[in-house]
Amino acid sequence: MLVKEQSSVNIVSPTQVKVKVSHLLLTDFDTQLFTGSAEPVYPKTIGRAAVGIVTEVGENCYGIEKNQRVYFEPTRPCGQCLECRSGKPKNCTSVITAGKDFDGFLRDFVVCEYSDVAPLPSSVDDMKALCIEAVGIAENIYDKLNLSAGQRVAVVGADVMGNIIAQVLQYHKLIPIVIDDNQANLDRIKKCGIYYAFIADDDLKSNILNATSGHLCDAAVYSGASSLPLSLSTRLVGHDKTVVIASMAAINAPMDVHDILAKNLTAFGVSNAYDYTDAVINMIIHGAVNVDLFEKEILSEFDPAALLKERCSNSSSRKGKMTILKMIL
Numbered sequence: 001m002l003v004k005e006q007s008s009v010n011i012v013s014p015t016q017v018k019v020k021v022s023h024l025l026l027t028d029f030d031t032q033l034f035t036g037s038a039e040p041v042y043p044k045t046i047g048r049a050a051v052g053i054v055t056e057v058g059e060n061c062y063g064i065e066k067n068q069r070v071y072f073e074p075t076r077p078c079g080q081c082l083e084c085r086s087g088k089p090k091n092c093t094s095v096i097t098a099g100k101d102f103d104g105f106l107r108d109f110v111v112c113e114y115s116d117v118a119p120l121p122s123s124v125d126d127m128k129a130l131c132i133e134a135v136g137i138a139e140n141i142y143d144k145l146n147l148s149a150g151q152r153v154a155v156v157g158a159d160v161m162g163n164i165i166a167q168v169l170q171y172h173k174l175i176p177i178v179i180d181d182n183q184a185n186l187d188r189i190k191k192c193g194i195y196y197a198f199i200a201d202d203d204l205k206s207n208i209l210n211a212t213s214g215h216l217c218d219a220a221v222y223s224g225a226s227s228l229p230l231s232l233s234t235r236l237v238g239h240d241k242t243v244v245i246a247s248m249a250a251i252n253a254p255m256d257v258h259d260i261l262a263k264n265l266t267a268f269g270v271s272n273a274y275d276y277t278d279a280v281i282n283m284i285i286h287g288a289v290n291v292d293l294f295e296k297e298i299l300s301e302f303d304p305a306a307l308l309k310e311r312c313s314n315s316s317s318r319k320g321k322m323t324i325l326k327m328i329l
Helices: 028-035 134-145 160-172 183-191 202-212 231-235 257-263 275-285 304-313
Strands: 016-026 051-059 069-072 109-113 118-119 150-156 175-180 195-199 217-223 237-246 266-268 295-299 321-326
Touching: 016 069, 016 118, 016 195, 016 304, 028 134, 028 304, 051 160, 109 275, 118 275, 134 237, 134 266, 134 275, 150 160, 150 231, 160 183, 160 217, 175 275, 183 195, 195 202, 217 231, 231 237, 304 321
Parallel strands: 150 175, 150 217, 175 195, 217 237, 237 266, 295 321
Antiparallel strands: 016 051, 016 109, 016 321, 051 069, 069 118
């Protein structure tokens, strides 16, 4: 449930900042929190991806100034795992997430530690900043794949997440091969500079073989928002390769265990971009991704509960679209 109740919006520590939320991106994770399927511990305020403007700064906040635009960190170290208790929070093994484990950002003001926000340079506008975590997830995937330049990676799903993953892989000189069942999404992928973009039809196998010189892909990444079956990703890679499931939200999709066993595949998931924010901001400054072509729905008047209910009942219409709530009129 969404409820209106008073919460503290006053700085109580010299290391805290007060921020006016300016824009919030609704995500599938927020929808799952609203329905309860993400299993949050209530009560919690939802809202995972947001930017804002600093209105007050504690006396011991460094690198943060009043009226500065900032990005809210959507993940934090848990403080409880062995790594956190050993003084190594950057190695946290149980990262916590806004909206589920601590209050999210669908509210007027946020008071938090200054280390929980990241200053935004003028070259990173609000629309780009709202994609920081998605770009960070893509960068996290690239790091974990540990592939060499020129290797081919199938990206199943050309929604916003799949598009960003493909662009980041290409930025690192890998060759993304994007598959989707929506031609408009594939057309957008090509406008972003991705050469291989195939519709998921009867010619897909031959197209993949042609794109890989008769071989299958060196890895596959499945975007959790894709309407294509997860099992497709295991069919696109060769033996001893890797399949990655990328999603901020939980997904309920069967994977073909036969392919995993027969090909000796490695499969793992990536659901956050903890500790990637600074690197991602630098990537965005240097043009690693183009988010300007994404379809955007910017709402200045909205009913959060009605909007989330509509997203639950009509998810197919949102593929490839960013829904952004403008919090400052």
